[in-house]
Amino acid sequence: MPEHPTVVIGSAGRRLYLVDWFRDAFAALGLDGRVVVTENDPTSSAASYGDVARQLPRYTDPAYGLALLDLVDEMRPRLFVSVNDYELMHLHVHTDLAQQLRHRGVLVPGVSSEWQRGCADKLQMARLLDEIGVRTPLTLRGGDQDGLAELAGRVDEVVVKHRFGSGSSGLALVPAGAALAAVANAVRTAPVTGGRAPTADDVVVQPRLTGVEHGVDIVGDLHVPGALSAVLARSKLRMRAGETDKAVTVDSGPFRRNAALIARAAGLTGLIDVDMFLGADGEASVIDINPRFGGGYPFVHLAGSDVPRYCIASAFGVTIDDGWRDYEPGVISAKYEGVRVTARAGVASLVAR
Structure with missing residues (x-):
């Protein structure tokens, strides 16, 4: 058992209760543990709420990876928990940082790289779920006009949302006949990667369940x-x-x-x-x-x-x-x-x- 059992919560944001509950867990187990909170914004709600507060560069900053590894080498946590979708993509998909942390003896909860990509891409997620026999609504690209026309002949309402969004990004519930207009509206704010302009294929449409x-x-x-x-x-x-x-x-x-x-x-x-x-x-x-x-x-x-x-x-x-x-x-x-x-x-x- 390390002298100071340590868990790191990355990008805790507004989830102060999660910091409290990990503290409570240490106490309930009789461990003199500490919760380290990492944030790129030192004025966020959780940044100064941990037992130890550390400011890291934003995950998109090239300095982020080295700063995170330095923190781990110093604090020697057994567990790293991030509650930010984009930081998780960086850890598990865009870099090998999750594996580097594991090689240092840190548990990094999550899913496989393939499923991490799927969690960020609603179209891919529907395909992954179909493949394993889990029921999920038909998911169409916003640019699939033939598919949308066929769907409008079968259902009354559809759900429109950003394909790569987090939470309820771009969400709209509209009559099936208004799907194209809703897609055009959602494209304006659709998140994309690689600096390109968003298109209708960055939006997905599903029948309302x-x-x-x-x-x-x-x-x-x-x-x-x-x-x-x-x-x-x-x-x-x-x-x-x-x-x-x-x-x-x-x-x-x-x-x-x-x-x-x-x-x-x-x-x-x-x-x-x-x-x-x-x-x-x-x-x-x-x-x-x-x-x-x-x-x-x-x-x-x-x-x-x-x-x-x-x-x-x-x-x-x-x-x-x-x-x-x-x-x-x-x-x-x-x-x-x-x-x-x-x-x-x-x-x-x-x-x-």
Whole structure:
């Protein structure tokens, strides 16, 4: 056991509760641990909230990789958890940083490079899910005019969203006959790579699903990729800015088949946040996957589950029972606003320049 058991949370942003819950996990396990928070903005909500705060260059900065490795060599964490989609792409796909961290003895939860790409590309994600037998809505490129015309003859409403967006980027629910106009509108703000101009193919269109939308956390073994450890579910009651704002915990039974198939195919370690619609026939369809702690995890944590405790125990070789995965169905929780001082005038003036 290291002298100061350490976990690093990258790009924690507004998720101060996650820092608290990892601290609580150390305390519950009797470990004198520390939570290091890394941010590129020293005035963000979480930047100064960790036991140790470190400013790193933005993930797009060429200096980011060396700075991250230097931090790891200094702090010697056993676990690195990022909650930023784009930082995860940089770690797992655009560079070999995730592997370099693992070679240093750091657990870096996530999915395979192929599935990480799929999580960032909604068209590719639909193909990956189809291949493993997980139900998902038909997903068309916004530029597929013949496909959109055929779809309009079968459904009344469609969902339009950015192909490479995060959260609810570009989301619009429109009559099927208005899909082309909605695609044209979404193209204006569509994120792309390589500095090119966005096109209609950077937008996807899907039929609107019926049923109830759920958020499901799929938790994989930290040491055995693809081995399923837990499935945690809640029904979404209200959304705000692309994130679940109010939810009620529910039994995870209807989602376990999909969870097992995804965990195995993706080589999952740690937690991913999956959005599913539960139809009247009892079958669940996957509409999105976020390969990280998502905004819906707090609802199952407050109902009794404790994934941070599982992660800390697994990372540092502490034996715990299976109670960490248990939660009470029927618990309704809602988010609320909070605010804290993150810097004084000297630092703030530097950031503003």
